[in-house]
Amino acid sequence: MKNIILVGKPNSGKSLLFNQLTGLRQKVANFPGVTVELKSGSFDQYKLVDFPGTYSLKSLSRDEELAIEKLHEAMLSDETSLVVCNLDATRLESSLVFGLQVRDLALQHNKGIIFALNMIDEVQRFGHEIDTEKLATDLGCAVFALSAKTLIGLHEFKLALIDAAKRPQDFLPLLHTEDKSSVLEISRTLSKRYGVKADVVLKKQNRIDGFLLNNLMGGVIFLAIMFLLFQSIFTWASPLMDFVEMALAESAVKVSNFLPDGVVNDFVTDALFGGVGSFLVFVPQIMVLTFVIGLLEDSGYLARAALICHKPLSYFGLSGRSFIPYLSGHACAIPAIMAARTIESPRKRLITMMTIPLMSCSARLPVYALLIAVLIPDTQYFGGLVNLQGITFFILYFIGILTALLVSTLLTKLTDVDKDKAEMPFVLELPTYRLPHWKPLGHRILTSAKQFIRRAGPVIFMVSVVIWFLGYFPENGVLQSSYLAMLGHWIEPIFEPLGLDWRYGVAILVSFLAREVFVGALGTLFGIEGADENISGLAANIQADGLTLGAGIGLMLFYVVALQCVATVATLKGETGSRKIAWGLFVAYGVLAYCLAWLAASLI
Incomplete structure (x- = not known):
């Protein structure tokens, strides 16, 4: 051909x-x-x-x-x-x-x-x-x-x-x-x-830019758009999430009734629907995130956002070009780290790559969504357009961004701040404003969902099977006497100061393979205990188990900061050419995350 x-x-x-x-x-x-x-x-x-x-x-x-x-x-x-x-x-x-x-x-x-x-x-x-x-x-x-x-x-x-x-x-x-x-x-x-x-083409564009890039209104509009972005992840995706959850619950019941009682029934019910099924509920949020970012990019606003962010980001040792890798980091840190290659300054490029893991990627979405559903009531405002859970989502994302900027400032002070004389000035082409086209946007949304399932699905399946096996044997489902309980109780002292028991400790450890595995692991663990009550209602099971507000908030802060992703560590090593930087960030962010979680558990 x-x-x-x-x-x-x-x-x-x-x-x-x-x-x-x-x-x-x-x-x-x-x-x-x-x-x-x-x-x-x-x-x-x-x-x-x-x-x-x-x-x-x-x-x-x-x-x-x-x-x-x-x-x-x-x-x-x-x-x-x-x-x-x-x-x-x-x-x-x-x-x-x-x-x-x-x-x-x-x-x-x-x-x-x-x-x-x-x-x-x-x-x-x-x-x-x-x-x-x-x-x-x-x-x-x-x-x-x-x-x-x-x-x-x-x-x-x-x-x-x-x-x-x-x-x-x-x-x-x-x-x-x-x-x-x-x-x-x-x-x-x-x-x-x-x-x-050119003046004919730019006439309308300049009129819109005069409003969107205004020193005062431009910043207000930018913050409003970012707020709607994070609000949409939870609010707009809720109906689709409810539909997927209901379909999984009904499927689990039908399959369970079809199979004879015993090991196979328990495996399908607890490991598959309790573990793998728990993360499929959050696929609609990935699709909504891709949809909103696609709208911003195709309409031409994303480049304007980079221009708006250039001056503020320069205060933290970054450039306007850091904005796009930062925003991409809310989908996945791996392509975002690679996207930082477009930053001409080696120093700014390195700082951007080192702080991208603090952006809350889509793999954290299932973790946030689960914990928010457990801890935060679904209080509605403005006729249901805004709710308290969505506001909490925005706060978590904002904390990640704020932490990244503070770390950028610290790294800038610790590195050579003398600008390279050959460093190119910040130049950015502003595309014409256009209405996005549904076909490529729809294809992008479906692709993001497929990639998320293909990347996370096999890992979650393997982890769920291993956790179920360790939790089911040697006494056929008696969790307290299982191999998993032995391992969990051995590491439990590390997580006790955070107000978490051994199950959360096991879920945190296995989530280093991929953050979203945390939900599947907990789904398997709580499914083993409460499968007869509610297979797909993991949030209800955790609520019934009595997770405290301080421990829950601490756990959310832990995942905001911790570098719980082996693929991100590997990408950092490849892009920076330094094993020391990659694993140093893993340890540093892990210690900081643990300290924040401990403070939240102690003070709240």
Whole structure:
């Protein structure tokens, strides 16, 4: 199967075009140590490969360097049939800088190339028309105007793409030999000749930016959006969580009635539905988190948030570019740590990576949700739009962010604060405001849920089986005489000052494999004791067991700070190149988390 490669600059509609051409038939290849990923999907009889967005063939970061390296490899490959370069019709000059470089590269390697002039609907909305035939003549390549969002010209483009892929030699660039102008000069000339004027495009954007980036209102709006983000994780996901919990409970009862009494019945009821089932309840929260972050990113607000945060973050030794890894850390610390590679300053990059684990990732969601359901009443405000549990969620996330900033300040003072003279200034492109498109956003939500289940599911299953086995034998379910009780009572003195018994100690230890395992472990432990009462109601079982408010809050604070994730430690080691830093952070955050939990248990 021959390949068609799709390239373009970031925020140019390239990903949406890729989704429209391939549908959901996609695969992702990740490269270790960086955030670069190549998406591929089926298009007609070809394999369409979506390369990461880059602004130029001259790299500024390790991520861009690897992306460009892979592009050169694709150009050398006989499997590559055609190159498709995506252009942002609203920002023709910046798109053509990269587009012209790719055109010259395609000519150098004897590859056919066509240009997709995307977002033509926005250009038409401004009352402007682009003469694609004359632009194609000047570029020496075929140009097709389309809108991946509104589907304008997309059908015609698909037909042309299939035709070009079948006979790529007919689509080799035709360059004017006498044209010796630089790429920048040519792109500027072509933009003036064909593109919509910048002041027309920026007029509406600047009006909105004047409000959203205002010194006073911008900060208030930013805090309000962040509050709604964390509030939505609990409030909006509740109906879906209730549905999943009800389905699990009914399934457990039906399966239990079908099986004969004995070891197999106990295993399925307690280990599977009590352990693995306990974490499936929280998948809707992962989906809601992905949905809200996707809205912010696709609408163009995420880049504005980074700009708003630059000045405040600089007080803590960070830059505005640290905001995106920090926000990504609320989904998962591993890609967030790798995303910090885009920070030019080595010192700021290291500090950002070292403090990202303090962001409350999605793996902590099940832990927070469980403990909040146990300790915090579901008090409603403003007609149910806001509730006390959601506010508690926001406070926990805020504590993590505040701790990260305080640690950043301390690390800045302990390291060399003299700025590198070669350090680049903070420069960030602000994308045009756009309405998000449901198709790629929906695909992203489903992918995040699948990845969460695939990553956490096998670990939780193995841990649940081991815990059930240790808790069931040697006396067939008598927990007090089990192997697990022996292990738990041996480590119990460590957790007694926190107001926690041996079961919580065991759950904390096994959660080092993955934080979300804590819920599955407790589900198995409490399921063994209370399976006949309520298999899926783990929160009710813990409430009945008498977890105190101080111990519960201490446990939440422990998981806010503790680096309970072996994968994060491994990623830190790989990115920093230092085993000392990675395990040093594990110990330091563990000690700090224990002290905070002890203070909460002692004072509350």
